[in-house]
Amino acid sequence: xxxxxxxxxxxxxxxxxxxxxxxxxxxxxxxxxxxxxxxxxxxxxxxxxxxxxxxxxxxxxxxxxxxxxxxxxxxxxxxxxxxxxxxxxxxxxxxxxxxxxxxxxxxxxxxxxxxxxxxxxxxxxxxxxxxxxxxxxxxxxxxxxxxxxxxxxxxxxxxxxxxxxx
Amino acid sequence: xxxxxxxxxxxxxxxxxxxxxxxxxxxxxxxxxxxxxxxxxxxxxxxxxxxxxxxxxxxxxxxxxxxxxxxxxxxxxxxxxxxxxxxxxxxxxxxxxxxxxxxxxxxxxxxxxxxxxxxxxxxxxxxxxxxxxxxxxxxxxxxxxxxxxxxxxxxxxxxxxxxxxxxxxxxxxxxxxxxxxxxxxxxxxxxxxxxxxxxxxxxxxxxxxxxxxxxxxxxxxxxxxxxxxxxxxxxxxxxxxxxxxxxxxxxxxxxxxxxxxxxxxxxxxxxxxx
Numbered sequence: 001x002x003x004x005x006x007x008x009x010x011x012x013x014x015x016x017x018x019x020x021x022x023x024x025x026x027x028x029x030x031x032x033x034x035x036x037x038x039x040x041x042x043x044x045x046x047x048x049x050x051x052x053x054x055x056x057x058x059x060x061x062x063x064x065x066x067x068x069x070x071x072x073x074x075x076x077x078x079x080x081x082x083x084x085x086x087x088x089x090x091x092x093x094x095x096x097x098x099x100x101x102x103x104x105x106x107x108x109x110x111x112x113x114x115x116x117x118x119x120x121x122x123x124x125x126x127x128x129x130x131x132x133x134x135x136x137x138x139x140x141x142x143x144x145x146x147x148x149x150x151x152x153x154x155x156x157x158x159x160x161x162x163x164x165x166x
Numbered sequence: 167x168x169x170x171x172x173x174x175x176x177x178x179x180x181x182x183x184x185x186x187x188x189x190x191x192x193x194x195x196x197x198x199x200x201x202x203x204x205x206x207x208x209x210x211x212x213x214x215x216x217x218x219x220x221x222x223x224x225x226x227x228x229x230x231x232x233x234x235x236x237x238x239x240x241x242x243x244x245x246x247x248x249x250x251x252x253x254x255x256x257x258x259x260x261x262x263x264x265x266x267x268x269x270x271x272x273x274x275x276x277x278x279x280x281x282x283x284x285x286x287x288x289x290x291x292x293x294x295x296x297x298x299x300x301x302x303x304x305x306x307x308x309x310x311x312x313x314x315x316x317x318x319x320x321x322x323x324x325x326x327x328x329x330x331x332x333x334x335x336x337x338x339x340x341x342x343x344x345x346x347x348x349x350x351x352x353x354x355x356x357x358x359x360x361x362x363x364x365x366x367x368x369x370x371x372x373x374x375x376x377x378x379x380x381x382x383x384x385x386x387x388x389x390x391x392x393x394x395x396x397x398x399x400x401x402x403x404x405x406x407x408x409x410x411x412x413x414x415x416x417x418x419x420x421x422x423x424x425x426x427x428x429x430x431x432x433x434x435x436x437x438x439x440x
Binding site: 018023032061064122125128 | 283284285286287288289290291293295321322329331336337354356357358359
């Protein structure tokens with residue numbers, strides 16, 4: 001039941017993303033709060049609901065954004081996949097795993113978004129996207145990743161307490 | 167009167183007389199010495215008493231002063247909050263006054279004011295979210311303006327909110343008219359938020375500072391809405407059209423309140439497109 005905290009939490013993240021984070025720009029890029037939350041959630045050892053969180057995040061962002069839902073779905077599922085892969089291999093250094101997932105996840109999400117929007121007819125220049133959106137967003141995501149990881153780790157301990165797990 | 171009473175009376179009179187003479191200055195130096203000892207003693211005792219009184223009373227004063235200080239600090243922060251709120255109201259009132267002026271000077275259109283409550287979560291897209299929706303008769307395709315000029319058009323609507331595509335969005339294109347050059351062009355957005363003109367005829371004499379208005383072609387926007395000004399022109403002889411960079415009339419980073427033109431119905435020309 002505690003997993004239902006995903007609904008208010010991701011809704012709050014999307015609201016913050018739309019009203020606050022999107023105003024904190026570096027060049028034309030900004031951080032992706034829901035993606036960071038999903039990535040850090042998927043990195044937690046006991047968490048088994050990361051895919052649900054990704055789907056819910058996509059649904060909530062798709063409700064607000066003009067971005068087609070399948071782009072978000074594929075991007076966020078890719079982030080969960082990367083996070084779970086790292087969680088199994090770099091489990092002794094969670095912050096390193098979080099940095100790695102943030103780095104690769106941001107690149108994957110942005111590259112997929114760029115490719116999909118290009119196919120759908122939006123004229124983007126690759127150099128502009130990399131220089132003005134992806135790299136600044138990457139930097140901001142890295143900055144935000146540590147506090148979000150800490151918060152999500154505490155939340156995972158609350159949702160999946162050790163005694164319940166064992 | 168018995169002898170004891172008489173004795174007491176005489177003593178009182180003598181002592182009183184001596185005191186009167188001393189206070190009257192008749193005893194000279196002796197009187198001054200006595201009075202100075204008196205005054206010094208009284209000063210010493212008085213200063214010690216004041217010190218003791220301060221020592222005893224000070225904690226109570228500090229407590230009351232701290233309480234008073236806390237009260238005043240709370241009052242100051244309340245007033246500061248009030249000042250900020252009033253400044254925000256003044257700003258909003260200024261914006262609304264400008265928008266009212268704009269709507270009065272353009273009476274052919276019906277407007278509905280809306281506050282900007284968010285932006286698209288994706289940095290790839292340039293959309294805003296406003297707090298008016300289908301409950302306020304907002305429909306898809308309605309143009310959105312400010313007193314400065316064109317902002318964009320409504321892209322999606324729910325009951326109490328709507329999403330607006332800005333003219334700076336990379337997928338946005340607006341048919342415009344260059345007033346001085348008397349020629350049509352297309353205004354395009356970009357990923358950086360800059361806007362540019364394309365499809366300007368090679369024969370058109372466009373100059374920096376030329377005013378750009380919506381042309382109304384295509385039925386997406388009403389005609390004669392201010393869009394911006396030409397900044398620089400790029401004219402290459404081997405290209406079919408000229409291009410130009412544009413300074414938008416609207417500051418898209420500071421959008422707070424916008425007007426939706428509610429009496430404009432966009433024309434869907436999709437079936438006519440080959």
